[in-house]
Amino acid sequence: MATNNVKQIHDFGQSIWLDFIDRAIMASGKLKQLIDEDGVRGVTSNPAIFEKAITSSADYDNDIVELSKNTDDNEQLFFGLAIKDIQQAADLFKGVYDESKGVDGYVSLEVSPFLALDTDGTAKQAAELWQKVDRKNVMIKIPGTKPGLAAIRQSIAKGININVTLLFGLERYEEVTEAYIAGLEDHLAAGHSIGHISSVASFFLSRIDVIVDPLLEEKGHKELVGEVAIASAKKAYEIYKRVFSGERWEKLAAKGAQPQRLLWASTGSKNPAFKDTKYVEALIGPDTVDTVPLETIDAFRDHGIAANTLEGGLEQATQTLAKLKELGIDLDAITQQLEDEGIEKFNKPFEKLLNAIEDQKSKVS
Structure with missing residues (x-):
C-alpha cells in the first residue's frame, strides 16, 4: 500500500494539525480517522470556525437550551459550548499527547477576540479557560498583538500552554519568542518545573500574499x-533557530524546556492560480507545525509532495524581502494592517455567533 502523503510530512519532523472543529467530525469518527490514517496530531479552532459550526448545525441547540438556564451572558454560553467540544477533542488526542511526550496532541481554544488589545482581560480569561477545560493537552490562543505580549508572558509564567495567533511580521514574531522565554524564566524562578509547558507561534501566510501580490503585479514583478x-x-x-539556541536558551533546555515551535497558519491557497498545496509543500521542515484546513489535507493526501523544503532557498528568501524594500513596498506596514484586519475578521463572526445564540435562546424560551 502506498504511503499516505500527509503522513509522510511527519518523516521530515513537521506535525500536521487540523484547522477545524465541530461536533459532527468527532461524532462521525472522521477526526479519529484523520488521527489514525493521516497522522494528524492536533487541532486548532478560532471564533470563525466555531461560528460556522454552531450556526450551521442543530448539534448545539440542546446545549444552548440547557446552558441558557444558568446564564444570560451569550459569551459565557458560547464558551460553555466550545469547552465541551475542546474537552472531547483533547480526549481524542490524549494518545498522541502521551506517545509524543507532550510535544503534540494539542487542541487550541481562543480567548474572546474582543480582548485582542486588552492585556489584563486576555490574561484573566486565558487562566479561566485553562482551568475550565482542565486538560493538559489544551492550548489557549492569544493574539500576538502588542498588548498580547505581556498576557502571553504572564500566562506562560502561570504554566499555561499558549498558542500565539495572528502573527504576520518578523519583528513581532521575535517579540513573541522573548515573551515565551521570559515567561518560562518567571515560572522557573517561582520554583516550578517547566518541562510540561508547550507553546506555538502561529505565523499566517497566504493573507500576506493576498495583499502584496497585486502591488508586485502593478510594479511589473510577477x-x-x-x-x-x-x-x-x-x-x-531562521529567527527561531537563532533564538532557541545559545546560552540563555540552553539554561532553560537543561531544565526540560520545550522550544516554542513555529506553526504555519492560513496555509490554504487563496489564489486559484496557485497549486492548492503550495504553502504546505514550501515549508516542510523539522520542529514545526502546519495547521491545515480539511480541504487542504484532502488535497495533499491526493497529490501533495512531501520533501524537506523549509531550509532551502534561504538566500533567495532574503533577496525577495530586500527586493520589496527596493520597490517601496513596506512589509512592516502591511503586516500591521493584516493584524488589524485579522482582529476584525474574528470580531465579526464572533458577533454573528453571539447573535445566533441569542436567536436560538428566543426560539426555545
Missing part, C-alpha cells in the same frame, strides 16, 4: 507573486 509569505516564513524559521 516573478515574485506568491513568494513573499514563504520568504517571510523562511526568515522566521
Whole structure:
C-alpha cells in the first residue's frame, strides 16, 4: 500500500494539525480517522470556525437550551459550548499527547477576540479557560498583538500552554519568542518545573500574499507573486533557530524546556492560480507545525509532495524581502494592517455567533 502523503510530512519532523472543529467530525469518527490514517496530531479552532459550526448545525441547540438556564451572558454560553467540544477533542488526542511526550496532541481554544488589545482581560480569561477545560493537552490562543505580549508572558509564567495567533511580521514574531522565554524564566524562578509547558507561534501566510501580490503585479514583478509569505516564513524559521539556541536558551533546555515551535497558519491557497498545496509543500521542515484546513489535507493526501523544503532557498528568501524594500513596498506596514484586519475578521463572526445564540435562546424560551 502506498504511503499516505500527509503522513509522510511527519518523516521530515513537521506535525500536521487540523484547522477545524465541530461536533459532527468527532461524532462521525472522521477526526479519529484523520488521527489514525493521516497522522494528524492536533487541532486548532478560532471564533470563525466555531461560528460556522454552531450556526450551521442543530448539534448545539440542546446545549444552548440547557446552558441558557444558568446564564444570560451569550459569551459565557458560547464558551460553555466550545469547552465541551475542546474537552472531547483533547480526549481524542490524549494518545498522541502521551506517545509524543507532550510535544503534540494539542487542541487550541481562543480567548474572546474582543480582548485582542486588552492585556489584563486576555490574561484573566486565558487562566479561566485553562482551568475550565482542565486538560493538559489544551492550548489557549492569544493574539500576538502588542498588548498580547505581556498576557502571553504572564500566562506562560502561570504554566499555561499558549498558542500565539495572528502573527504576520518578523519583528513581532521575535517579540513573541522573548515573551515565551521570559515567561518560562518567571515560572522557573517561582520554583516550578517547566518541562510540561508547550507553546506555538502561529505565523499566517497566504493573507500576506493576498495583499502584496497585486502591488508586485502593478510594479511589473510577477516573478515574485506568491513568494513573499514563504520568504517571510523562511526568515522566521531562521529567527527561531537563532533564538532557541545559545546560552540563555540552553539554561532553560537543561531544565526540560520545550522550544516554542513555529506553526504555519492560513496555509490554504487563496489564489486559484496557485497549486492548492503550495504553502504546505514550501515549508516542510523539522520542529514545526502546519495547521491545515480539511480541504487542504484532502488535497495533499491526493497529490501533495512531501520533501524537506523549509531550509532551502534561504538566500533567495532574503533577496525577495530586500527586493520589496527596493520597490517601496513596506512589509512592516502591511503586516500591521493584516493584524488589524485579522482582529476584525474574528470580531465579526464572533458577533454573528453571539447573535445566533441569542436567536436560538428566543426560539426555545
